Amino acid sequence: MITGTKKDKRLSNYFKAVLLSLLAFVPWVWNSTKDTLPLIEVNPASVGYYQTNVCDISFIKLLFSSFFNSSLVLTTTNVENISCVGKIMGMDNINGKIAVYIGTNQVIDILFQSIFWIGLICFIKKDHLNLKSNYLPVLVVPLIFCLQLVGEQRYYLLIHKGYNNTLNLENYYLLNYVLAYLIITLLIKEFVIPRASNLTNYLPFVFLIVGTFNLVNTNIYLIIGSFFGIMRLQKIKIFNTLNLFYFFLSTMWLSLSNYQNSFFDVDKLRGFSNSSSTFSSKLFWIIVVFLTINGLWYLLEISSNTLNLEKLRVNFLMSGAGIIIFGFIGSLIPVANFLNQYYFGQNKKGIDKIFSIDGNTWRGFASSAEAVGEFFAFTLLLNCIILFWNNKSIKLSEVPFLIICIYGLLRANNSAAIISLLIFLIILFMQKKTLISNRGRIYLFISFSLIIGIGTYFIIDYYSYGSLSKGLLFNAFEYSNLFIGAEPYFNNLNYFEDNNIQSILLFNDQGGNVSSSILFLLDKFTPENNMKFIPNPVAIVSFISVIINRSEKWGLFLAKYNPEFNEFLFGYGPVQFNEYYSSSTSTNISGLILPHSSLLNLIIFSGLIGTIFVLAYLIYTIKTYKENGSFIIYLLFFQIVNLLKSDSLAYISSLFLLLFTIYLVNNSSKIFAKKEKVLS
Amino acid sequence: MEKNSITNTICGFPKEGEFLPDIGSDPNFIFVNDASFESVRLIDIDGNIVNVNSWIECAHYVKGGWSTNQDSLITSEYTLFLVLSLSIAFYLGIRVFKRVLK
Numbered sequence: 001m002i003t004g005t006k007k008d009k010r011l012s013n014y015f016k017a018v019l020l021s022l023l024a025f026v027p028w029v030w031n032s033t034k035d036t037l038p039l040i041e042v043n044p045a046s047v048g049y050y051q052t053n054v055c056d057i058s059f060i061k062l063l064f065s066s067f068f069n070s071s072l073v074l075t076t077t078n079v080e081n082i083s084c085v086g087k088i089m090g091m092d093n094i095n096g097k098i099a100v101y102i103g104t105n106q107v108i109d110i111l112f113q114s115i116f117w118i119g120l121i122c123f124i125k126k127d128h129l130n131l132k133s134n135y136l137p138v139l140v141v142p143l144i145f146c147l148q149l150v151g152e153q154r155y156y157l158l159i160h161k162g163y164n165n166t167l168n169l170e171n172y173y174l175l176n177y178v179l180a181y182l183i184i185t186l187l188i189k190e191f192v193i194p195r196a197s198n199l200t201n202y203l204p205f206v207f208l209i210v211g212t213f214n215l216v217n218t219n220i221y222l223i224i225g226s227f228f229g230i231m232r233l234q235k236i237k238i239f240n241t242l243n244l245f246y247f248f249l250s251t252m253w254l255s256l257s258n259y260q261n262s263f264f265d266v267d268k269l270r271g272f273s274n275s276s277s278t279f280s281s282k283l284f285w286i287i288v289v290f291l292t293i294n295g296l297w298y299l300l301e302i303s304s305n306t307l308n309l310e311k312l313r314v315n316f317l318m319s320g321a322g323i324i325i326f327g328f329i330g331s332l333i334p335v336a337n338f339l340n341q342y343y344f345g346q347n348k349k350g351i352d353k354i355f356s357i358d359g360n361t362w363r364g365f366a367s368s369a370e371a372v373g374e375f376f377a378f379t380l381l382l383n384c385i386i387l388f389w390n391n392k393s394i395k396l397s398e399v400p401f402l403i404i405c406i407y408g409l410l411r412a413n414n415s416a417a418i419i420s421l422l423i424f425l426i427i428l429f430m431q432k433k434t435l436i437s438n439r440g441r442i443y444l445f446i447s448f449s450l451i452i453g454i455g456t457y458f459i460i461d462y463y464s465y466g467s468l469s470k471g472l473l474f475n476a477f478e479y480s481n482l483f484i485g486a487e488p489y490f491n492n493l494n495y496f497e498d499n500n501i502q503s504i505l506l507f508n509d510q511g512g513n514v515s516s517s518i519l520f521l522l523d524k525f526t527p528e529n530n531m532k533f534i535p536n537p538v539a540i541v542s543f544i545s546v547i548i549n550r551s552e553k554w555g556l557f558l559a560k561y562n563p564e565f566n567e568f569l570f571g572y573g574p575v576q577f578n579e580y581y582s583s584s585t586s587t588n589i590s591g592l593i594l595p596h597s598s599l600l601n602l603i604i605f606s607g608l609i610g611t612i613f614v615l616a617y618l619i620y621t622i623k624t625y626k627e628n629g630s631f632i633i634y635l636l637f638f639q640i641v642n643l644l645k646s647d648s649l650a651y652i653s654s655l656f657l658l659l660f661t662i663y664l665v666n667n668s669s670k671i672f673a674k675k676e677k678v679l680s
Numbered sequence: 681m682e683k684n685s686i687t688n689t690i691c692g693f694p695k696e697g698e699f700l701p702d703i704g705s706d707p708n709f710i711f712v713n714d715a716s717f718e719s720v721r722l723i724d725i726d727g728n729i730v731n732v733n734s735w736i737e738c739a740h741y742v743k744g745g746w747s748t749n750q751d752s753l754i755t756s757e758y759t760l761f762l763v764l765s766l767s768i769a770f771y772l773g774i775r776v777f778k779r780v781l782k
Binding site: 176 | 685699701743745756757765768
């Protein structure tokens with residue numbers, strides 16, 4: 001029997017769902033009554049009609065009439081005239097498909113997408129924390145986000161012809177942004193704060209609802225995170241060691257930069273990467289990343305009593321299953337694909353084919369196969385850890401979600417995630433079943449060492465030590481601007497085969513064409529620097545890179561990464577790929593190819609000093625961890641291993657996941673002790 | 681024939697059977713002057729001006745966001761500004777009203 005309260009709650013949720021659905025469609029319907037022309041069937045012959053009659057027919061009509069039309073490719077286009085929002089702004093015949101351009105406005109998008117996502121948060125139960133916020137974050141956050149608009153001029157000029165960053169009261173373009181952000185912060189104050197301590201239980205959904213606004217280079221989680229970040233700073237001592245260290249790095253980032261106003265095409269990093277090399281855009285990202293991390297940490301801190309591991313476990317499964325299911329629907333139905341992009345806030349359009357490699361549904365929901373593979377593997381590992389801890393088995397109703405997540409992991413083609421998951425699961429299983437005694441651990445260690453030793457022997461025998469130790473440098477040279485216009489005989493391969501690498505630099509004085517990072521590694525690689533019985537560190541890294549299939553990507557990184565000494569020490573700043581990509585030391589590569597290692601990303605962002613600090617913090621976290629039977633530390637090990645060969649830290653959802661894992665490990669005794677107490 | 685489309689309001693009606701071809705896929709497309717078409721002066725958001733001499737050329741530019749004046753664009757941003765401002769004023773009004781009631 002349903003109690004009165006439950007009934008009320010259900011009714012309230014139904015009401016919210018109806019209201020949200022209505023609100024969600026406002027951008028497409030608000031101009032639909034002003035249509036001057038009828039909708040005609042969309043086919044190659046009628047493209048001319050839609051090309052001629054721009055801003056005359058509503059998209060909502062096409063949405064319902066051509067929902068299953070598989071020949072459509074729907075794209076939004078920014079319109080300055082708001083009477084064209086939600087209207088069809090043109091069509092084109094492209095490779096047998098019909099491209100449909102739908103008018104949207106960036107300010108209206110920011111507003112309605114935020115309303116939709118905050119509306120979803122409203123389904124979360126209110127907490128009993130009675131958290132209060134003053135109006136400081138409400139007012140400060142919009143001003144911070146307008147800094148981005150001023151700084152990333154080249155990005156916003158591309159999407160809005162009427163871009164204007166003049167600070168005056170007649171610049172309605174900028175004022176509208178301030179007001180839109182102000183409305184969002186007011187909504188956060190009204191609807192998110194009363195649920196703040198319950199939000200962590202729904203953290204897995206950041207992978208499903210990506211939260212990147214249409215067209216613009218920002219993300220809802222940055223706004224919410226900044227809001228809570230300011231709240232946290234109001235409550236803690238601002239000048240603590242961590243913050244002072246960040247302030248010091250920030251000063252270095254801002255003072256050492258050469259602001260060339262260069263432009264970096266953010267592509268799949270949209271919403272979490274600086275597109276321009278200007279002082280204000282760099283300042284914006286420095287502030288926002290700092291506030292967002294603080295904000296997330298604050299949410300984690302206040303959720304220590306409300307964190308429900310069971311709910312969290314199920315939410316991970318549901319989020320993973322959602323990615324696959326909505327991805328499949330989107331790949332089958334173009335209109336659904338478009339709606340996915342808009343309502344889930346995807347950085348890029350989802351794949352519209354289902355066969356072969358196209359069947360990967362991560363694109364759109366996740367910017368990289370590696371990141372989503374890690375998420376699926378993390379989901380499975382976390383489920384096992386919590387189920388083991390609770391001595392429970394998975395419920396029958398959860399099995400479909402589990403199967404879908406396993407399918408997602410397999411289709412992500414992330415073998416590192418699969419292998420590391422299997423290894424951690426085996427160790428976890430053996431430890432839980434107390435199959436590992438102290439002696440057993442020694443045997444296990446010896447077995448692992450033997451396997452690795454034998455494996456290494458066969459690998460060296462197959463590839464030869466020479467090619468393994470030089471593979472990384474060879475790829476780095478291959479991607480550098482070398483032997484331009486020289487006879488074909490003069491090439492990197494010949495010099496490498498002759499063990500005469502240094503001479504490449506002397507040939508035609510082309511040493512000045514290679515990056516400082518290559519010169520540094522080459523210096524360390526020379527025999528004079530070798531120590532007896534200790535393998536050369538460059539050779540070891542090269543060996544690992546070849547084994548894990550990263551020598552090409554890391555080689556490209558070395559060819560590109562050309563910092564001055566100060567830049568190498570302090571980095572370029574958080575989410576700053578601008579300087580790295582504008583490097584002239586590498587050959588032109590089409591598309592966005594990231595370094596394929598979060599450690600390398602970290603070096604780009606925070607330099608040697610920042611990287612050492614982060615690594616020291618991770619070591620400290622692991623060292624201070626006390627095992628209480630939960631084995632939650634495996635989640636952190638799993639992430640560290642995978643992050644070494646993936647760019648996941650460049651994506652906001654994966655960064656959140658890492659911070660969440662660190663929080664779990666830091667507070668495992670409290671979180672898991674609480675459970676013990678409940679059980680007893 | 682369509683009567684009130686934006687293109688037709690600005691460029692007039694096309695001749696019988698005339699419609700905008702897929703110019704985007706043809707970089708060598710040349711607009712042919714139409715002697716019977718009265719030249720139209722179009723302006724974009726940056727204030728650039730172009731005179732078009734055929735219905736097809738006119739429709740092509742209008743499709744690209746050009747108009748006979750900039751007022752509609754400025755009005756749009758102003759309208760949005762008013763709507764957003766009023767929404768915030770409305771919210772603050774409710775907050776004050778609630779506080780007064782308490």
